[in-house]
Amino acid sequence: MKFVNQIILGDCEQVLKSIPNDSVDLIFTSPPYADQRKTTYGGVKPDEYVDWFMPKAQEFYRVLKPKGTFILNIKERVVNGERHTYVIELILRMREAGWLWTEEFIWHKKNSYPGKWPNRFRDNWERLIQFNKNRKFKMYQEAVMVPVGDWAKDRLNNLSDTDKKRDESKVGSGFGKNISNWVGRNEVYPNNVLYLATECSNRNHSAAFPIDLPSWFIKLFTQPNDLVLDPFIGSGTTAVAAIQLGRKYLGIDTEQEYVELSNERLLDTQIRLPIIAENQEEYKTDNIEG
Numbered sequence: 001m002k003f004v005n006q007i008i009l010g011d012c013e014q015v016l017k018s019i020p021n022d023s024v025d026l027i028f029t030s031p032p033y034a035d036q037r038k039t040t041y042g043g044v045k046p047d048e049y050v051d052w053f054m055p056k057a058q059e060f061y062r063v064l065k066p067k068g069t070f071i072l073n074i075k076e077r078v079v080n081g082e083r084h085t086y087v088i089e090l091i092l093r094m095r096e097a098g099w100l101w102t103e104e105f106i107w108h109k110k111n112s113y114p115g116k117w118p119n120r121f122r123d124n125w126e127r128l129i130q131f132n133k134n135r136k137f138k139m140y141q142e143a144v145m146v147p148v149g150d151w152a153k154d155r156l157n158n159l160s161d162t163d164k165k166r167d168e169s170k171v172g173s174g175f176g177k178n179i180s181n182w183v184g185r186n187e188v189y190p191n192n193v194l195y196l197a198t199e200c201s202n203r204n205h206s207a208a209f210p211i212d213l214p215s216w217f218i219k220l221f222t223q224p225n226d227l228v229l230d231p232f233i234g235s236g237t238t239a240v241a242a243i244q245l246g247r248k249y250l251g252i253d254t255e256q257e258y259v260e261l262s263n264e265r266l267l268d269t270q271i272r273l274p275i276i277a278e279n280q281e282e283y284k285t286d287n288i289e290g
């Protein structure tokens with residue numbers, strides 16, 4: 001495909017029309033948030049957000065492979081003293097359009113700075129909403145395992161009788177657990193909360209996310225040589241994460257300066273790739289708390 005490993009200038013809805021059906025393994029993106037940051041790259045009004053997004057989502061659906069995943073990083077803003085409902089409405093419209101709302105992850109921001117608001121506290125998390133085309137999708141859980149952690153020393157050394165057999169849920173939810181299964185293991189599966197610092201190193205884009213965010217999802221939902229699409233690429237973070245992990249990328253942005261910024265970062269990453277490869281083991285679990 002001629003667009004592979006490129007950052008393309010344009011509106012993603014238009015650019016994607018040239019991309020074949022079922023060609024992308026993972027879509028990972030953070031679109032412009034409703035009405036925010038108007039001065040930098042044009043906001044979309046909260047009331048119009050869903051209508052603005054859905055034609056783009058239709059193209060995402062078409063280009064995503066049947067077993068691929070779409071991760072949407074988004075957060076509802078406060079309008080007139082309450083949280084606007086555009087994210088909730090978006091999820092409902094996505095379901096009407098055929099998407100499955102499979103899961104939701106939380107990005108818990110490690111280093112957001114303190115503040116005082118009259119009627120709420122500092123906003124310290126964002127949503128990462130997982131959409132799929134099918135119930136069976138590709139997922140490589142072993143790629144994101146985390147060290148078992150200190151809790152295991154106390155908990156697993158003192159197993160009660162209940163711990164030694166499967167403990168069925170008391171409320172009849174059907175979710176049981178068998179704690180003893182985890183004795184002697186160094187790594188466990190993570191949970192759905194990612195505890196990561198906000199981006200500090202990249203000051204050339206006002207809304208860049210930390211590279212560990214796309215990296216974690218790229219490892220979870222793709223294999224080497226798979227194609228990762230970020231239709232709102234900004235400073236190129238998703239593409240950088242993709243090449244660091246040996247995946248292909250496709251990035252799109254309406255702003256020339258962000259296309260150039262992405263290409264500069266990608267060039268720099270390619271030059272440093274051998275060093276990145278040497279540090280790969282350490283990189284694997286850094287900054288992700290289970």
Ligand SMILES: C[S@@+](CC[C@H](N)C(=O)[O-])C[C@H]1O[C@@H](n2cnc3c(N)ncnc32)[C@H](O)[C@@H]1O
Pocket residue numbers: 010011012013029030031032033041205207208209210231232233234235236237238252253254255258
């Ligand atoms: C929240 S930022 C993405 C930041 C990115 N995750 C990063 O780490 O730098 C959203 C980006 O979408 C771009 N954008 C806005 N409307 C677009 C459209 N219709 N098609 C493609 N890109 C668009 C903006 O220029 C902006 O760079």
